[in-house]
Amino acid sequence: MKITVIYGTQRKAKSSTYNIAQQFIRHLSMGDTVMEFFLPKDMPNFCRGCWQCFTDYTKCPDFEYLKPIIDAMKESDLLIFTAPVYVYHVPGQVKAFLDHFGYRWMPHQPSGDMFKKQALLISTAAGAGTKSTRKDLKDSMTFWGVARIHTFGKNIRAADWDGVNEKIKLQIQTEVEKRAEKIKAIGSNVKPSLKVRGLFYVMRAMQKRFQYNPADVAYWEKQGWLEKARPW
Known part of the structure; x- marks a missing residue:
């Protein structure tokens, strides 16, 4: 199973989310390719809100950082995201990363390959907050169109x-x-x-009826999704 891992921090040995992710990788990779990215090192910038991605994502000012990650995710069967709880939510660098993929949300230009992938969302906390933190991640995965989303939260x-x-540790x-x-x-x-399929059909109807953003409509038309083609 080819895996891409997005770590929410650059900590390794002492990080609980990192160590739990490594356990999953040992069970799931089966000797296949594992691509790892660490935030904020591999995506250090905030989204500028320039709107470029909604017309041509390759014009994003941070595309040099995003391209290796996009390519790795495209080739993977499983996406793993780790996020320790920071004040009941994902760390700022994780939010900044997800903001760069707003154009991939289903109302806009979702990547068809996501409808054939699984995602695993890992969160740990010294106390509480893993549920809300995993929801931050899950919202994006759902709207990206990820077919199956698994979550793993642990108060350590x-x-x-x-x-x-x-x-x-034994329980984990x-x-x-x-x-x-x-x-x-x-x-x-x-x-x-069923949720992802239902969301797709709602967004399909929206594209056909309202046509808010010409670039989005053109993208859906190019994929054939406004006709009989489906991404799964």
């Missing part, structure tokens, strides 16, 4: 991985193994969830 009760109780290991088996069972036979 420690400041870093070294401080996590061994009993909790068991839960990771179960979740990994579920992802593997789906494998390449990925079909979009």
Whole structure:
């Protein structure tokens, strides 16, 4: 299984989300390609709100950073996002990264390959907040059109991985193994969830009726989605 990982921070050894992601990778990669990106190093800038991506995403001022990530995601079967809880939400660098993909939301120009992929969203917290943090990520994955979205949240009760109780680490290991088996069972036979399909048809109707942005309409027409073609 080809995997692209977007880490929400640059921490490694002491990061709980990093260590949990590594456990998943060991179970799921099966010797295949794993591409890893670390925020903010691999996408250091904020979205400028210039609107360029909604007409031609290659004109984004940060395209030099985005292109390797876009290419890696396109080639992958599974996308993994990690995000430690920062004040009940994703870290700022993760939000800045997701902002650069606003043009890929389904009301605009979703990438057809996303409708054939799985995503795994990992969040940890010393206390609480993994649910709202995972929702930040899941909102984008849903509107990107990702076919199957899995989440894994854990309150680790420690400041870093070294401080996590061994009993909790064992629980995490068991839960990771179960979740990994579920992802593997789906494998390449990925079909979009009912929610994603429903959202697609709502946006399709919107493009046909309202035509807010000519670039969006032209994109949907080019894909054939306003006729009989579907991205899955």
